[in-house]
Structure formats: C-alpha cells, structure tokens
Amino acid sequence: MNRCNRKVAGTLPYRYGFGGRHKPWRKYTVIYKSVLLENLQYVANVALGFFSYFVFIYIYNRLWGYMYRSPEELIAGYTKEQMIWYVMMTEMLYFGANANVVAGEVARDIRGGNIAYLMNKPYHYTLYILARYTGEWSVRLPMYAVFAVLIGTALVGPLPHFQWITVPLMALCAVLGITINAVFKLCISLFSFWIEDTTPFQWIYNKLILVVGILFPVEIFPEILQPLLKLTPIYTVCYGPAKLIVDFSPEKCVEILAAQAVYLAVGSGLMLLIYRKGVKRLYVNGG
Amino acid sequence: MLTAAKNQLRVCFLSIKYNIMREMVNKVTFLTNVVFMVLNDASILVQWFILFRLRDDVGGYSLREVLMLWGLVAASFGLSNILFARVLSLPDLIINGKLDAFLVQPKKVLLGVLTSETRISAIGDLLYGVILVCLCKPGVGGFFLFLLFVIMGALAFTAFALLLGSLSFWFVRMDILQNQMLMGMINFGTYPDGIFQGDARVLLYLLMPVGMALWQPAHVMACFDGKMFLAVLGYVLLLSVAAVAVFYRGLRRYASGNLMEARL
Numbered sequence: 321m322n323r324c325n326r327k328v329a330g331t332l333p334y335r336y337g338f339g340g341r342h343k344p345w346r347k348y349t350v351i352y353k354s355v356l357l358e359n360l361q362y363v364a365n366v367a368l369g370f371f372s373y374f375v376f377i378y379i380y381n382r383l384w385g386y387m388y389r390s391p392e393e394l395i396a397g398y399t400k401e402q403m404i405w406y407v408m409m410t411e412m413l414y415f416g417a418n419a420n421v422v423a424g425e426v427a428r429d430i431r432g433g434n435i436a437y438l439m440n441k442p443y444h445y446t447l448y449i450l451a452r453y454t455g456e457w458s459v460r461l462p463m464y465a466v467f468a469v470l471i472g473t474a475l476v477g478p479l480p481h482f483q484w485i486t487v488p489l490m491a492l493c494a495v496l497g498i499t500i501n502a503v504f505k506l507c508i509s510l511f512s513f514w515i516e517d518t519t520p521f522q523w524i525y526n527k528l529i530l531v532v533g534i535l536f537p538v539e540i541f542p543e544i545l546q547p548l549l550k551l552t553p554i555y556t557v558c559y560g561p562a563k564l565i566v567d568f569s570p571e572k573c574v575e576i577l578a579a580q581a582v583y584l585a586v587g588s589g590l591m592l593l594i595y596r597k598g599v600k601r602l603y604v605n606g607g
Numbered sequence: 608m609l610t611a612a613k614n615q616l617r618v619c620f621l622s623i624k625y626n627i628m629r630e631m632v633n634k635v636t637f638l639t640n641v642v643f644m645v646l647n648d649a650s651i652l653v654q655w656f657i658l659f660r661l662r663d664d665v666g667g668y669s670l671r672e673v674l675m676l677w678g679l680v681a682a683s684f685g686l687s688n689i690l691f692a693r694v695l696s697l698p699d700l701i702i703n704g705k706l707d708a709f710l711v712q713p714k715k716v717l718l719g720v721l722t723s724e725t726r727i728s729a730i731g732d733l734l735y736g737v738i739l740v741c742l743c744k745p746g747v748g749g750f751f752l753f754l755l756f757v758i759m760g761a762l763a764f765t766a767f768a769l770l771l772g773s774l775s776f777w778f779v780r781m782d783i784l785q786n787q788m789l790m791g792m793i794n795f796g797t798y799p800d801g802i803f804q805g806d807a808r809v810l811l812y813l814l815m816p817v818g819m820a821l822w823q824p825a826h827v828m829a830c831f832d833g834k835m836f837l838a839v840l841g842y843v844l845l846l847s848v849a850a851v852a853v854f855y856r857g858l859r860r861y862a863s864g865n866l867m868e869a870r871l
Contacts, residue, residue: 368780371787375794382802387661395661517636520643520728527650535654 347443348451355455366460370467373415377468380407380535381475396539402566403537404476408468409562410534416464417457417498419505420522422449426509427518430598439599446506446595453502461498479566486568493573494561496580501529501557503587510591513598533558553587556580618714619722623690626725637727644731645738648681651797666801671743673799676825678743679753680796682736683760683821688729691721691765695789697772698782707863717854721765733757749828756824759843763820766843766850767792773850776857788815796821816846 359366381404388400395403426449429435439445472479508521532538533554538546549555560576631637652674659670668676693700700706700720709719740753771785792815795803800822803811812818819842827835 365783368783368787372790375787375791378807379794379798379802382804382807383658383665383798386666386802387658515635515639516633517639520639520647523643523647524650527647531650531653536657540657 348447351443351448351451352455352458355452356458359456359459363459363463366463369415369460370464373411373464373467374471376411376415377404377408377471377475380404380411396537398537398539398566399480401476401480405472405479405566406537406562407535408472409565410558412464412468413461413494413498413558413561414530414534416461417501418460419453419498419502420526421456422453422502423505423509423522424519425449426506427512430510430512431516435599435602444592446510446591449506450499450502454499457498461494481567482565483568486564486573489573489577490561490564490568493564493576493580496577496584497557497561500553500580500583500587503584503591504553504557507587507591507594510594510598513594513601528552529554529557537563550579553583556583615715615718619718622719622722623725626723627689627727630725630727640727641731641734644728645735648732648735651677666799666803668799668801672825672829674739675743675745675753675828676799676821677797678736678739679756679760679825679828680736680793680821681732681739682753682757683764684793685729685732685734685736686757686761687764687768688726689733690725690761692726692729693724694721694765694768694772695785696724697769698775698785701772701775701857701861702779702782704863706858706861710863716858717769717851721769745828752828752831756828756839759839760820760824762847763816763843764789764792766847767816767820769850770846770853773854773857776860791815792817792821816842819843820846 384400384403384407388395388403391400393400398406429438435445438448441448505522505525508518508525511518511521532541532549532552538549538555538559541549549559556576556579560580564573564576655665655670655673655677658665659673663669665673688695697720700709706716706720709716709723712719736757740750745753768785768789771781771788774784775781795811795815795817800808800811800818808818819839823835823839826832827839
C-alpha cells in the first residue's frame, strides 16, 4: 500500500480550474454538456418517476384538504392553495434535482478506490461531480416542473397572484438552492475518507430537509424556532425558492438570494477544505 | 415432510444469521446504520406534532393512533427487510440471469433467494416501530396483537414485492414498477385512511395492500374486532399464496444466463 503523493492529491491550482490560460471553466462546461446529452437519451426513465411524485402530491393535497376547515382559512399566513403549491414546488425540486445519486456516487468512488483515478484527471473532483450533477438535473427538473404545473392546476387550480415576470428570479433562486443542497450532500459524502459509510448521515440530512423544509414552510413552526431555522441550509435550499414561487416579494427575494450567496460561499469553501484534508488520508491498494 | 420443512427453516434461519454476522464485521458501521435509522424514522414525528398543533385529529385519528400506525408500518417494513430483503432486487436477479446460483442449491429456490440478503438499517426500522408502540402503552394483549400484525404486515409487504418482482419473468422494467408501488404502499400506509375518500380509497384496498395489511390492523389494534382480524389473516395468506404461485409460474419461463457466479 502506498501513501498518495501530496502533490498528486489535488493541491495544484489548475485542479481547481483556475490555472488555465483561457476559459478555465470550459472543461466543466464540456462535462456538463456531455452528461446533459447522455441524459436526454433517457427522458422516458425520468417520466416513470412521475408516479412517486404524484403519490406525494396526492397525499398532501388530501391532507391539507382535511386540515383546512374552510377555503378562506389561513394557516401560518398561507391559503390552502398556497400551502399545496408550496409542497408541490419543494417536492418538485426534491424529485427533479435528486442529489442522492450524486452523493452515493461520491461515497462509492471513495470507498471503492475509483477516486484514485478520478483525482488525477485535469479537473477538480468535486467540481467535476457538480458539473455532472447539473447536467443530470437540467433534464429532470424542467420535466418535473411541467408535470407539477399540470397536476397543480388540475388539483387545486392556478397559483393565485402569480407573476410571470418574476420567473427568472425564481429560477435563479431554485438553481442556487439546488447547488447549495448538492454542495452540502457532497460534504457529507466526502467524510467517507474518514468513516466507511456516510449513508446514515445522509438519511438524517435528507429527513431534516424533508420534514422542516419540504413538507412545511418555516412560518408553521413555533415562533421561537423560526430564527433558528432561517440560519440552517433548509432556508436556502427549499423554503426560499418555494416561498418566492407561491408568494413573491422583492424584499424576500433579496433576502433569500443574499442568504444563498453566503451559504454557497461557505459550503463550497467547506467542501474544498474537506476534500483537501480527505485526499491526504487516502491509501491506494495496488492491483 | 415435517423434517424437510424443519431443515428448510433451519437453513433460512442460518442464512439470515450469517447475513447479519457478515454485516457486523464492522461494528461501527453496523451500529451507525441501526441507530441513525431509528433517528431518521423518529424525525418524521415532527410532522405529526405540527399537524396536531393545528387540529385535534387528522383523518379521524388521534396522535396515539397515528403513532400506532407508524409503529406498525415501520416494524412490518423492517421485519420484511431483515428476513427477505432480496425480494427488492428480484427483478435484477431475473433479468440478469442471476437466479442460476440459487437454482442449483439443495433448498427451495424462493426461500433461498428471499433470505439471501438482510438490510441492516431495517433493524432500526423494526426497533423504532416496537419502541413507538411501547410508548403508546398498548397493554400486554395489545402488544402481542401488534407483534402478530407486524408478522402479517411483513408477509404482505414481501408478498406484494414478490408479486411485482415476479412480473419480470414476463416484462422488462418491473424494477421501477416494484419500487414505485412499494414506496406508494409505504407513503399511503403512513397516513390516516380518513383523509382518502371515494375511488382513491377503493384503489388503496384493491390495487395495493395498504387497506387490509396496514389500515385495518391499526383499527383492530385501536378497537379489537375478531372478524376483521380473521379477514386480515385470510387476506395476507391469500396474497402470499398468489405471490408464490406467480413466482413459480414465472420460473418455468426463466432462461438461464451465461453469468458465472459463485455463492459461498
């Protein structure tokens, strides 16, 4: 068994994509495009996943239908239509940009030793994974978005006070939320350098996102918890994008985008740091 | 014949035992999987506490009844995945010709396949279900009734998965259908039946074994009804027999692959 050479382990500047003379991000764009084209071949497989999404939405439609005593009632400031659309949008992001596959791939690469081959390529491993992931959800998410709009309109009617002009800002917020989620899931997977199986930690993270961010808006929790929840990734990953879709306001948009910028910067720094520390611990079996 | 059945069960028991022992080689991973699955399941309680803050009942269920339902579903799913986890990868075994390794073994093919894998995290599901029901203080009789329903629920879950998985003998992509239907069963089963009305409710009794294998047992646990208990028992037996029949009917169509595989 050989200890990996530190220089090979990813500390050279070009590995971060900053060292090239021209268009340093081009290689990640190429990776993105190749995965995007590959995934376009399997759109039928994506459509098969609509059944699970529909089951979730149907259940929450019935559940909130039961919880609201009258159509005019407000729960945590949300009408019944807004509450159901909120769940539909968060579930759309969850299903359409499922990061579990990517997180599992990273953990398998590290545990199985495949990382030894990938880290020697002329790209930074974590950015390579993020580029691949973006290529995957670029196909899935729009399909889920169309499906969500169709079944949402059929089940609860159009979203009240929706303004098409705000769609670009909502899309930006959703893209940032998806990327932040992927970065945090990657951070957890990178702990495979230290512990054999990080899946249990992924469960807990997923469940926190699901229960606190996807199923309910932050306003439904006790007031004492709300400031705390706004400091967690949940606020930027699911609440922010869905809140803007169901109840857009310019002030809220600026607040959420600012929080996302901070989270993305901190999360990315953490991801690169964990990776750097992790590869130093890497042992490669010969064979 | 009795000795043959006894030997068969002994082999199954040993298979499950060795599955678990193999996973226990790394004790930290084993314990992490079990403990974190309990925590993972427990985190969903937040949802119910929130909903019961808004209303006194959800779909006609009190918080205690919801917790009993959750305990039953988690424990049934857990037991099924401890004993018969391989049923979830049955389509893969059929499509890729991996059944060959089981066909040549001197034991029943189906039992050999089903007991060849154990999901360790499922121990956490089973533990969580038992803990949750104990917290509801069902009494000694109620607890034994719960255990009976857990066994029936595990059989129903396995039989339903086997039925769908066995369709791979005839059709492709049954893995996706199996996965989605089982997830649908769990998702529907963990919500009170009172929120579903009309045709959807009928479908959940006919298309998926949610009504008879999960909701009715929860009702019987809340208020014992001998006839319904027997109806659930009969339903589970019927479903199991149908699933086994479909598997062996499909096995006749099985075309062996050229995959070289050894099972030690």
